[in-house]
Amino acid sequence: RPGCTRIPVVVHVVWKTTAQNISQAQIDSQIEVLNRDFRKRNPDVSGVPAAFSALAADGRLEFALATRDPQNNPHSGVIRVQTTRDSFGSDDAVKRAATGGSDAWPSDEYLNIWVCQLSGGLLGYAQFPGGPAATDGVVITHTGFGTTGSAATPFNLGRTTTHEIGHWLNLRHIWGDDGTGCSGSDFVDDTPNQGGPNYEVPTFPTISCSNGPNGDMFMNYMDYVDDRAMFMFTEGQVTRMHACLDGPRSAIGE
Ligand code: ARG
Ligand code: ZN
Ligand code: CA
Numbered sequence: 011r012p013g014c015t016r017i018p019v020v021v022h023v024v025w026k027t028t029a030q031n032i033s034q035a036q037i038d039s040q041i042e043v044l045n046r047d048f049r050k051r052n053p054d055v056s057g058v059p060a061a062f063s064a065l066a067a068d069g070r071l072e073f074a075l076a077t078r079d080p081q082n083n084p085h086s087g088v089i090r091v092q093t094t095r096d097s098f099g100s101d102d103a104v105k106r107a108a109t110g111g112s113d114a115w116p117s118d119e120y121l122n123i124w125v126c127q128l129s130g131g132l133l134g135y136a137q138f139p140g141g142p143a144a145t146d147g148v149v150i151t152h153t154g155f156g157t158t159g160s161a162a163t164p165f166n167l168g169r170t171t172t173h174e175i176g177h178w179l180n181l182r183h184i185w186g187d188d189g190t191g192c193s194g195s196d197f198v199d200d201t202p203n204q205g206g207p208n209y210e211v212p213t214f215p216t217i218s219c220s221n222g223p224n225g226d227m228f229m230n231y232m233d234y235v236d237d238r239a240m241f242m243f244t245e246g247q248v249t250r251m252h253a254c255l256d257g258p259r260s261a262i263g264e
Pocket of ligand 2: 173177183
């Protein structure tokens with residue numbers, strides 16, 4: 011898949027308190043982060059250790075707020091819905107007007123991003139390719155969305171959305187989702203085998219599963235570290251995301 015793919019985005023802001031009704035500036039800051047992170051234009055990519063730097067890849071994806079609604083009328087790409095719900099869980103209620111949320115736009119034309127108050131410290135969650143259209147997209151808690159407004163440290167660099175869009179494009183967690191074992195795989199060849207998730211801001215090298223001397227690629231967007239500690243996708247991950255765009259998500263993008 012040569013060149014760049016542009017993905018139209020619709021942001022559903024589902025709010026109860028005014029803090030949850032995030033500003034256009036906060037939304038724009040998130041789109042800007044995506045356009046850096048998925049083009050390897052994020053300045054902090056310079057922090058990738060030399061041992062991994064040849065693997066850091068340009069995702070060749072661009073994101074833009076939709077300029078048309080599904081009926082082809084001009085639109086801002088932002089939907090604001092007031093809700094009576096204090097918070098949402100991972101049960102997809104936020105994705106339906108009937109359950110206090112906002113209905114998805116057609117997932118073959120748009121990436122749906124719901125921004126709301128998630129409960130229990132959940133930063134975000136995603137639907138992998140192949141699921142129902144009505145719930146397709148990613149959900150991000152407003153305090154982990156963008157870089158300004160209600161975005162709160164240490165998740166205020168927009169990386170939760172980068173991570174969840176990785177899942178939406180079929181990326182698995184870098185440790186292989188097997189707890190802390192060494193048998194799980196992310197089905198990507200150029201990421202080191204890794205035991206479990208890393209958190210906060212690890213120091214290099216962090217070794218698990220006999221993956222020395224370089225250890226875990228904890229600075230990958232698909233680990234669980236703080237926003238300021240994650241800053242790369244690999245070539246293999248980009249290949250997997252583009253295979254998704256050539257396969258189950260081939261309708262989206264121009
Ligand atoms: N699904 C993960 C969670 O809610 C997202 C982790 C994102 N990590 C980050 N540094 N922003 O726990
Ligand atoms: Zn995840
Ligand atoms: Ca593992």
